[in-house]
Amino acid sequence: MNPAELKAVVEYMESERGVDREVIIKAIESALQSATEKAEDDDDHLRLEINRKTFEIKAFKTLSDGSEIESTPRRLGRIAAQTAKQTIMQKIRMAEKERVFEEFRDRTGEVVTGTVTRFDRSDVIIDLDHAEAVMPSKERVPTEEYEIGERIRAYIADVRERERGPEITLSRQHPDFVRRLFELEVSEINDGTMEIKGIAREAGYRSKVAVISHDDRVDPVGACVGMRGMRVKNIVRELSGEKIDIVRWSDDINTLITNSLAPARLKHVEADEDTQTVVVTVEADQLSLAIGKRGQNARLTSKLTGWRVDIQKDEESMDFEERVAVAVTKLAAVEGIGTEFAEHLVFSGFLTLEGILAADLSDLASIEEISGEQAQNIWNAAETAYTKEHGEIAE
Secondary structure, three states, rough: OOHHHHEEEHHHHHHOOOOOOHHHHHHHHHHHHHHHHOOOOOOOOEEEOOOOOOOOOEEEEEEEOOOOOOOOOOOOHHHHHHHHHHHHHHHHHHHHHHHHHHHHHHOOOOEEEEEEEEEEOEEEEEEEEEEOEEEHHHOOOOOOOOOOOOEEEEEEEEEEEEEEEEEEEEEEOOOHHHHHHHHHOOOOOOOOOEEEEEEEEEEEEEEEEEEEEOOOOHHHHHHHHHHHHHHHHHHHHHOOOOOOEEOOOOOHHHHHHHHHOOOOOEEEEEEEEOOOEEEEOOHHHHHHHHHHHHHHHHHHHHHHOOOOEEEOHHHHOHHHHHHHHHHHHHHHHOOOOOOHHHHHHOOOOOOOHHHHHOOOOOHHHOOOOOHHHHHHHHHHHHHHHHHHHHOOOOO
16 A cells, blocks of 8 residues: 555545544554564564655564664565555444544434435435434334435434444434424524423424523513514424424413413313313314314323313303213213113213212112113212212212
């Protein structure tokens, strides 16, 4: 390997692979020395050195008095040179892997930009300039398709050191990808004036982002939307059209639920701390808006707040048939009653647990489809359910 070839290898690895020049040269020196010592059995104290400017290779032999003289190896032939070349490439690859791991080991949680290079089944392989990363199938957004050569942004979900080299895992479906995009786009979040308190996401379809301002002069929702909506539009564009609801955070669960379900108008919100359940009552014309398409609005609100959200239509706005259906559904959910008995009870005038418990067993047994024994079982089931719900027996 002459100086010109050696220089070309070093410059290529430095520019194309991003490996430090000194690391490359030291790896080459070590490899050449190893190959030379194998070829020169009597040269146990041989030292090779590469001139950092001319790339000329010089060998020095250590004398008995500790001094060195320049010595040209006698049998550094083709086999030794080939061995040196293989060792050089191996050491350079190791140095490259170490460099990649050191560069990315502390970057979990960052957003990076890369180029799609190929697909491994449904995994996407992405080049990050001198490093290769993978976006597994589970980290892809189901509504997105990617093409080779496409530049995409993604969230670094994990960086691990493997035997074959560093493994960088990217994600575009992670909720924190949305968080980082807001931090990049909204300066008030980046500088700490505002804070994202929670994110609920169904990647590719909709996200809810709850924000709070630590400065009374800054409107958190308005700041996220931006002038003419440009800030949130930029984020939506990056997310391929995914809808984003920006929610004003509140420590009061009733207020937070109300904010999260907007623009639906809620008639009543009641939170149960013990069961972490919020019962929301709405007018009939607001029910579908509050629940959302396929329950998405209610589901995301539950994820965002950490509370179970039960959205119900206001009974005062129901017609007779709707009231009957609701009563049947409630009684049918009681263990020991079921759908069949619930229908018979409701159509006989027993609409609630309280109504059943207030009746005589003879009244229940007088229902044509219910026997005396079944009436007793129904009454017992109603008593158990009522006690479980209210902690006491109905008078």
